[in-house]
Amino acid sequence: MPKVDPTKHILVPKHSKLSEAEQKKLFDKHNINFNDLPIILASDPAITHLKLVKGDVVKIDRDSPTAGKSEYFRGVQ
Amino acid sequence: MVEQQYVFREVKSIIFGMLSPKMIKQMSSIKVVTPELYDKEGYPVDGGLMDIRMGVIDPAIKCKTCGSKLKECTGHFGHIELARPIMHIKYAPLILNILRSICNECTKPMVEASKLKNIITSIEEGDEETTTTGRTKRTKGLVDGMKSTTKCPHCNAKQEKITIEKPTTYFEGEKRLSPIEIRTRLEKISDDDIQLFGLNPEHARPEWMILTLLAIPPVTMRPSITLESGERSEDDLTHKLGDIVRINQRLFENINAGAPEIIVEDLWDLLQYHVTTFFDNAVPQLPPARHRSGQPLKTITERIKSKEGRIRHNLAGKRTNFSARTVISPDPMLEIYEVGVPLITAMKLTVPEKITEWNIKHVKEYVKNGPKEYPGANYIIRPDEKKKKITDETKEQLLEEIEPGYSVERHLLDGDIALFNRQPSLHRMSMMCHRVRVLPGKTLRLNPAVCAPYNADFDGDEMNLHIPQTEEARAEAEILMQVQTQLISPRYGLSIIGCNQDALSGNYLLTSQLEFSHKEASDILYNIGVDDFSRLPKKDIVTGKELISCLFEKDFNFTGKSRDGNEVIIKNGKLIKGILDKANLGEGSGLLLRMLIKKYGEDKTILTLGQLYRLGIEILLRKGFTIGLADTDLPQKAEEEISQILAQAQVDSKDFIKKFHEGTLEVLPGKTAMETLELRILELLNKARDNTGRVVAQNANQTSPSMVMVKSGARGNIINLAQMAACVGQQALSGGRIGKGYKNRTLSHFKENDLTPDARGFIKNNFKKGLAPAEFFFGAMTGRDSLMDTALRTPKSGYLYRRLANALQDLKVNYDHTVRDANNKIVQFKYGGDGVDVSKSEGGVINVDEIIKSTQ
Numbered sequence A: 001m002p003k004v005d006p007t008k009h010i011l012v013p014k015h016s017k018l019s020e021a022e023q024k025k026l027f028d029k030h031n032i033n034f035n036d037l038p039i040i041l042a043s044d045p046a047i048t049h050l051k052l053v054k055g056d057v058v059k060i061d062r063d064s065p066t067a068g069k070s071e072y073f074r075g076v077q
Numbered sequence B: 001m002v003e004q005q006y007v008f009r010e011v012k013s014i015i016f017g018m019l020s021p022k023m024i025k026q027m028s029s030i031k032v033v034t035p036e037l038y039d040k041e042g043y044p045v046d047g048g049l050m051d052i053r054m055g056v057i058d059p060a061i062k063c064k065t066c067g068s069k070l071k072e073c074t075g076h077f078g079h080i081e082l083a084r085p086i087m088h089i090k091y092a093p094l095i096l097n098i099l100r101s102i103c104n105e106c107t108k109p110m111v112e113a114s115k116l117k118n119i120i121t122s123i124e125e126g127d128e129e130t131t132t133t134g135r136t137k138r139t140k141g142l143v144d145g146m147k148s149t150t151k152c153p154h155c156n157a158k159q160e161k162i163t164i165e166k167p168t169t170y171f172e173g174e175k176r177l178s179p180i181e182i183r184t185r186l187e188k189i190s191d192d193d194i195q196l197f198g199l200n201p202e203h204a205r206p207e208w209m210i211l212t213l214l215a216i217p218p219v220t221m222r223p224s225i226t227l228e229s230g231e232r233s234e235d236d237l238t239h240k241l242g243d244i245v246r247i248n249q250r251l252f253e254n255i256n257a258g259a260p261e262i263i264v265e266d267l268w269d270l271l272q273y274h275v276t277t278f279f280d281n282a283v284p285q286l287p288p289a290r291h292r293s294g295q296p297l298k299t300i301t302e303r304i305k306s307k308e309g310r311i312r313h314n315l316a317g318k319r320t321n322f323s324a325r326t327v328i329s330p331d332p333m334l335e336i337y338e339v340g341v342p343l344i345t346a347m348k349l350t351v352p353e354k355i356t357e358w359n360i361k362h363v364k365e366y367v368k369n370g371p372k373e374y375p376g377a378n379y380i381i382r383p384d385e386k387k388k389k390i391t392d393e394t395k396e397q398l399l400e401e402i403e404p405g406y407s408v409e410r411h412l413l414d415g416d417i418a419l420f421n422r423q424p425s426l427h428r429m430s431m432m433c434h435r436v437r438v439l440p441g442k443t444l445r446l447n448p449a450v451c452a453p454y455n456a457d458f459d460g461d462e463m464n465l466h467i468p469q470t471e472e473a474r475a476e477a478e479i480l481m482q483v484q485t486q487l488i489s490p491r492y493g494l495s496i497i498g499c500n501q502d503a504l505s506g507n508y509l510l511t512s513q514l515e516f517s518h519k520e521a522s523d524i525l526y527n528i529g530v531d532d533f534s535r536l537p538k539k540d541i542v543t544g545k546e547l548i549s550c551l552f553e554k555d556f557n558f559t560g561k562s563r564d565g566n567e568v569i570i571k572n573g574k575l576i577k578g579i580l581d582k583a584n585l586g587e588g589s590g591l592l593l594r595m596l597i598k599k600y601g602e603d604k605t606i607l608t609l610g611q612l613y614r615l616g617i618e619i620l621l622r623k624g625f626t627i628g629l630a631d632t633d634l635p636q637k638a639e640e641e642i643s644q645i646l647a648q649a650q651v652d653s654k655d656f657i658k659k660f661h662e663g664t665l666e667v668l669p670g671k672t673a674m675e676t677l678e679l680r681i682l683e684l685l686n687k688a689r690d691n692t693g694r695v696v697a698q699n700a701n702q703t704s705p706s707m708v709m710v711k712s713g714a715r716g717n718i719i720n721l722a723q724m725a726a727c728v729g730q731q732a733l734s735g736g737r738i739g740k741g742y743k744n745r746t747l748s749h750f751k752e753n754d755l756t757p758d759a760r761g762f763i764k765n766n767f768k769k770g771l772a773p774a775e776f777f778f779g780a781m782t783g784r785d786s787l788m789d790t791a792l793r794t795p796k797s798g799y800l801y802r803r804l805a806n807a808l809q810d811l812k813v814n815y816d817h818t819v820r821d822a823n824n825k826i827v828q829f830k831y832g833g834d835g836v837d838v839s840k841s842e843g844g845v846i847n848v849d850e851i852i853k854s855t856q
Helices: A020-030 B021-027 B089-101 B113-128 B133-147 B179-188 B191-197 B236-256 B261-279 B300-304 B310-315 B360-369 B392-401 B448-454 B471-481 B501-512 B518-527 B544-549 B592-623 B636-662 B673-699 B705-712 B718-725 B773-808 B848-855
Strands: A014-017 A057-064 A068-076 B078-087 B162-165 B169-172 B175-177 B210-216 B323-330 B338-342 B350-354 B377-381 B387-389 B407-411 B417-421 B431-439 B444-446 B462-466 B515-517 B541-543 B558-561 B567-571 B574-577 B826-828
Touching (some): B021 B210, B078 B089, B078 B179, B078 B236, B078 B261, B089 B169, B089 B261, B113 B133, B113 B191, B133 B191, B179 B210, B261 B300, B350 B377, B360 B377, B360 B392, B360 B407, B387 B392, B431 B444, B431 B471, B444 B448, B448 B501, B448 B592, B501 B544, B501 B592, B501 B705, B515 B544, B518 B544, B541 B544, B544 B574, B558 B592, B636 B673, B673 B718, B705 B718
Parallel strands (some): B323 B444, B338 B431
Antiparallel strands (some): A014 A057, A057 A068, B078 B210, B162 B169, B169 B175, B323 B462, B338 B444, B350 B407, B377 B387, B377 B407, B515 B541, B558 B567
């Protein structure tokens, strides 16, 4: 079997790492801390190429039939 | 009035723990020593299970512990001293985990001493995670690690595997561990080590999981009932406790008398059984304890658990007064926001009316009428909240007595507020606030336009009515739940209340073809509740479009499409072009109703909607409307065309079958030849059926009532009509043609492996012509199948919905547009991804052009 790159798949939205400053902005905006975020595993196939560690925040840009583009955030566990 | 005093206390935290033997003794008011309940006079025995020191259930006796009477005394616990320690069934899995995790020799948890500190801090960190899983998850991982250790890191003792023989017997290798041994092991674990298991040593020492004292619940939670025959019948819990006390006494006696160990152990096991079933009578490995009649006892766990248990039955679900339930029936002459209440229920349901100087005169009239004459009253309430029933005897005296400050529970009157509900209450529109309209008859009446939100029909449906009793409840119902406020569904942002059934047929006819004399038009308007005829054109003949225009405001503008795709234009409140059908008047479709609501408000719209509804029905009443056999008549040419289509389908399918047998059929990728054939034939026959449908649609009498219903969207579709006039079509079972029945054939009058349409459930006849016997049988097959399907699907989807609702119930949109759960954890960062409130948009979309237009 050839190795499949899941990030190239049509159904996998773009995942990217949030910088320190962006992280702080997000936390301040919603008055939350890291533990309030939805989680994603560091081993998740969609983000393994980013080489993230626990405590990082991932930004997901999703396409939605109703909302057009939307942003979502997950904390790496 | 009596000044009410409130005590405010904030709950900071709740600690769940176990009862220690010390605490049991402390809270116990009595030690139970005898299984006897009553003496010869029927008086509770001292030291028995019904001892009056544990609370009173007899109104004549005072509690010996607190001195209060029945209902004031909530009861007091007692206790039994168990002759030997007994396992607590509910803690059996936890005890097993602990036993496996500690060393069998030195009873220390099997982790290296150096790591201990790190582990404890890590467990405490778990508390910082907002969900409750933090600590539990960590301890679980730790325990799993310790369980698999085979050698103690402290004393190097080899570990014999500890097994459990359910429910409550433990073995170390081959040797049985008695509860005494287990208890001594658990006692030896130090307070610090206990934290490894997620326990707080102050509130839950592990040895407390093995009972030495058993708390006896107060008599008030297991009252005995006196039967009509004067016989006393005890509660299930009392029965069970009786068994426990009896066996416990026997065990004591045997031990003291120095009986052989076997007898003692048998009794011990028996006591264990009784205590286990006292806590839970549905343990899989144990036979349930039964009454003499054979029905299982309801003990503590059964009291709490499942649908009939305390939580779902008594705490989450409550019974209510001031409510009514009967069959519903339609009444389009009611306004949409009204509910028709039968006179007899209106005289039973009441509203408390506070007497003031200003209303005392007419409230006295209610009292004068009493409970038996209609606008009357049933009770008066004195300022000290004492209720007095109004009867013929007390009436005179009560009339004298009442003055401002009293309340009178008067009968329901027109315009009172009521909550109306139909189960299953799947969305918020399943319970709406209506205005009462007292009517003769015995059913609750509602405008058929509100059938859609309730999902009600009149084939015997029943609905509930509730009368709010306080000013606050009434205000809340009126502001939040009135039908007007529920017009626009939060699901798709369109009106879920609209015209249906006859109202659609009527308005379709009205706007497409009808004309009336000026006189008749005025009469119609008057009958539907419009008394302003000034909008009616002053000419002899009034068209239907002009008539319906009278219901719109003068400045109303609208453009839309009707069902057939033609334009509908309303300009300056006049319907200029187009037919009003389901696409514009119907429930959950079109923007006409939405525009009305947006421009003129809900209160105005609901009145207009009621008028539109009644107009449609009034038209049918005057014109007459009924379907008949003639509606399915087709011209000779059309009949021929239909038989031509069906014959061609026969030929084509035979062609496929021939190709299949020859092996020349082009096989679809991923399918076998057989599957391809089936697919092809099904496709072919469905196309043939659709084609006959098209012929019917084109050739049937376009003005027949059946056709009017189809075209207006009131009921039925063209396929239904085609099934009556042309061809019923292929009957399908689980996605394919019918193949079940005999060996390689559907019925015994076909040849084996006959793949022709006729032999596999294609009905080429129509309902008018009549079905052939085999065809009828195929129809019955699919009919039964769909009946079964709905009957089996309903409970399944109901349970699915319950789980979904419970999972989502406390999600809410916060001020920063995030959706969060009860733990304040984020579920969505922006509600729906775009933060749009569907009910304030047009089908989930914000129409920017429209907004710009409206501001210009």
